Amino acid sequence: MKVSVDKDMCACTGTCALIAPEVFAIENHSELVVLDPEPADALRDLVVDAAEQCPTGAIEITE
Numbered sequence: 004m005k006v007s008v009d010k011d012m013c014a015c016t017g018t019c020a021l022i023a024p025e026v027f028a029i030e031n032h033s034e035l036v037v038l039d040p041e042p043a044d045a046l047r048d049l050v051v052d053a054a055e056q057c058p059t060g061a062i063e064i065t066e
């Protein structure tokens with residue numbers, strides 16, 4: 004799977020970083036960073052959950 008974040012849509016809530024800290028992080032208190040843009044399948048459920056919980060729909064998952 005591949006993960007990306009539309010930074011124009013991201014509101015930096017940090018929700019995704021709480022749910023899947025292996026993949027997402029907030030740096031400098033205001034910048035969302037995708038740490039692992041191609042996470043292992045073992046992280047799939049967490050990444051999907053993070054995308055569903057993102058309040059702005061900024062997280063895109065592709066296969």
Ligand code: SF4
Binds near residue numbers: 008013020035058
């Ligand atoms: S949950 Fe969505 S809005 Fe919040 S930091 Fe992650 S990508 Fe940005």
